[in-house]
Amino acid sequence: MNKIYQCKCKVDKYIEEIQEKERLNEVDPITIGGIYLGITALIFIKGLIEVLFFASMLRKTTKPNKEITKMVNDAYKEKGSNKTWSVNVVKNKDPNAFAITGSTVWTTSGLYKLLNTREVVAVALHECGHVENKDVFKRIAADSPLRTGVIGVAIAAAVATGIPFISLLVFSILIAISDTFLAHLQGRPQESAADSHAAYMGYRDEMISALEKIQQYVDRLSSRRECGAICQFVTKLSEFMDEHPPIRKRIEDLLKQPKFYRLSQSNNKKEMFKFAKDFLKVKEPVTFDQAGDKLEKLMKQR
Numbered sequence: 001m002n003k004i005y006q007c008k009c010k011v012d013k014y015i016e017e018i019q020e021k022e023r024l025n026e027v028d029p030i031t032i033g034g035i036y037l038g039i040t041a042l043i044f045i046k047g048l049i050e051v052l053f054f055a056s057m058l059r060k061t062t063k064p065n066k067e068i069t070k071m072v073n074d075a076y077k078e079k080g081s082n083k084t085w086s087v088n089v090v091k092n093k094d095p096n097a098f099a100i101t102g103s104t105v106w107t108t109s110g111l112y113k114l115l116n117t118r119e120v121v122a123v124a125l126h127e128c129g130h131v132e133n134k135d136v137f138k139r140i141a142a143d144s145p146l147r148t149g150v151i152g153v154a155i156a157a158a159v160a161t162g163i164p165f166i167s168l169l170v171f172s173i174l175i176a177i178s179d180t181f182l183a184h185l186q187g188r189p190q191e192s193a194a195d196s197h198a199a200y201m202g203y204r205d206e207m208i209s210a211l212e213k214i215q216q217y218v219d220r221l222s223s224r225r226e227c228g229a230i231c232q233f234v235t236k237l238s239e240f241m242d243e244h245p246p247i248r249k250r251i252e253d254l255l256k257q258p259k260f261y262r263l264s265q266s267n268n269k270k271e272m273f274k275f276a277k278d279f280l281k282v283k284e285p286v287t288f289d290q291a292g293d294k295l296e297k298l299m300k301q302r
Helices: 002-025 029-061 066-078 109-114 117-132 135-161 164-223 229-241 247-255 269-280 288-301
Strands: 086-090 097-099 104-108
Touching: 029 086, 029 104, 029 135, 066 086, 066 117, 066 164, 086 109, 097 117, 104 109, 104 117, 109 117, 109 164, 117 135, 117 164, 135 164, 164 247
Parallel strands: 086 104
Antiparallel strands: 097 104
């Protein structure tokens, strides 16, 4: 009888251990959801702090290009906007430009060696479009929940397989996939919208010529190095994952957009009269002042 009792106790204890394990393995949706939102919020705040700190440091260490800054602000004034910008220069030989938040756009010193003044203004206006559309913050907001999900899947893979290295492998693969997904779904439309902004501000042709020169610059760099099958594959993969659409596609899209004229587009009165007359479709002879007045009224209506 005593042995039966001892056996029963062992069975009860075993059952309790199983039940305890089952309780530990139970997934509480509210808890999991809370953890997910908490990690997502932390990643978002981290990304926000990083970009704001980076922008703050750049503002303190760079100075504006007065000519480009004036031309950008003049373009905004002609559109009836009182917003003022500062186009600062970062010492870097690679031609590039970027913006984060606020009213500052950064251009590299290499950009001025590649492009002419009006083309640099077009690129700066492209970056202004990113700021006005709040693209950096939208990207952080979209990226944060995806990264949280990737972290969760990577940890689950490591726990399920019992191999810690698996989590790093899964994380790397999923991050690459999620970045490519965001690049196509969000990044490329944002780039196209920024191109459209430069065109709307009256710098469509300059934006096109800037893109053509940047493409030529990239082609020159590519021609200087030998590129085998693996190199070509990596290059194609990088282009596919890039948030910027192919330059040729960007140029084609810009060419489809209407050309917005600027009142200060030309210092030559004859040229000013010609595009004003062509734009207004005026058949009878008109004076420069009449054409200018009509064009100014039309631009204000837009």
